[in-house]
Amino acid sequence: MKPFLNDILKVMQREYQRFGTRATYAFFTFLGPLIAFILVIWLFSYNVPRELPVALVDLDHTSLSRKLASAADATPIADLQAYPDIAAAKRALMEGKADAIFLIPSETEEKVLGGRQAEVILYLNNTNVLKGGLITSGVMKSCLTISGGIQVLSQTKKGEAWDQALEATMPVMPDTHILFNPFINYSYFLASMLLPVMLIVFVLMGSVYAIGTELKQGTGIQWLESAGGNIWTALLGKMLPYTLIFLVQAWIMDLLLFHYLEVPLHGHLHVLLVTQFLLILSYQSLAVFLIALTYNLRLSLSLAAAYTMMALTFSGLTYPLADMPPLARSFASLFPFTYYLQNFIGQAMRNEPVTNGIVPMAWLWAFILLGILFVPRLRYLLKEEKYWGRI
Structure with a gap:
């Protein structure tokens, strides 16, 4: 156990040194998400359109x-x-x-x-x-x-x-009761969707960049050696700091949503926190999948950007999933964000039972498993010189 922890610490130390060499790391992990959060909060600061x-x-x-x-x-x-x-x-x-x-x-x-x-x-x-x-x-x-x-x-x-x-x-008098979002508040409707979208954009692109630069710079062998030749230790040591950073960003997002914008939280906070953790792991696993599939940093970043933006389109919040064609509904299942949103709405707005959140979280685990299946492929790419240096 001790050698395993030592290897993880070595990889984390190496990643810390690499972090300081390029401003891109800081943008993807710190500046980018915070700037995006501030922009969304500013856009919806009036909450309800008036005049x-x-x-x-x-x-x-x-x-x-x-x-x-x-x-x-x-x-x-x-x-x-x-x-x-x-x-x-x-x-x-x-x-x-x-x-x-x-x-x-x-x-x-x-x-x-x-x-x-x-x-x-x-x-x-x-x-x-x-x-x-x-x-x-x-x-x-x-x-x-x-x-x-x-x-x-x-x-x-x-x-x-x-x-x-x-x-x-008026022989028939309508008596309307708006159950969810009674104030027609656009912070509840759009900001609660756009903030996590901004988060997953930087989670996926930041993770793709962190892994992809190893292939681009041909430093995969050194990365593996710092982990004692174990790809699982190498990935854990590299991704763990980013996982913790993005978790903190998710907590900042929660503070903005539930305290600053006063989005209601009628359900169970712990279900949301677990779902957010799985959401981050899902997109980090998808970064492994993209790099292992394309072995090209630029292409992987382009696909990551398109993929995260498409999640917004097929989330079902702006246009109901039930009214989409069957093919479009099947597309919605290809994005972890869809399942996160189900739990967010279920817990924050509807106060659904905890058991309702199990199925969406199980689907998030499926995306994590997809990345795990491609880890051996990533190890092969890191050790083969012909895949190095590709832009």
Whole structure:
């Protein structure tokens, strides 16, 4: 046992010396993740989108149209800006100065007072689905409130009691309870996904770089010799410092999420911590797989960058996995991040039982096993000179 520990310490000492020779090591392990975390936190510092610009075109110029405009402007989502006609409002929409056009046609009040149906129109730039949905919800709810009030007043003038008029106007009253993310907080929705994505980018690329430079520089033999010729000792001694560093980065991420952004943690913290540990090991194991498969540092780094970014696409958070084609759903299973996200949402948002986290963690172990299977191949590459020096 003592020789084994001594060999690990020798490898760690050697890695510490290599760490100080290139700034790239510091960027992948320290600076890169922290800069990425700060950038994401800054982007979502307001938590909820507010005061989205909406062009108002009031062609009616009546007390009712002013009430409609005032009610829409009172919502926290919309910031109404008046335009003289639809052409000017359209120019603002095309130039990106407005996200929607709220048009109140002429004769709106006249139709309402005459007992006829009147329409107000919302032209929406729905290229950004999230903003479009928020504007639609905010403006339309304000219009429905005004419309309901008009109907209630009309019924009371006919002699009905207020309660009866209200029930007649809205015989079915929706009672909505938002179970998860009740404040429509985008920190809960996007920051909780982007922060771990930033982490896995640097875990995978940093691990690929640490292993791949041994092949590129032809120092694999010295690396193995420092471990007494044992590839398992060599890998453990090399990867252990990075594992600990990335674990600390993950804890910093947790502090930012749960304390600074105040993302709820309704479930079991220890399940999340174990899942994060397995996530880091999974991507470090995938680094072994990529280097052993390509024996090319540049290609491995390119594949690592693409692979981690694709994890975001197929995570199922922005577009439901259940609605994806079968082929796309099968792609989602190829990324450890998918299983991490299942446990994160299950524990942080839903307070699921601990047993629900077992299957996602088992899948993370499968990725770790994949890297382990390619360790003998890596040992062969390190000892064969024909694989050295490739960019």
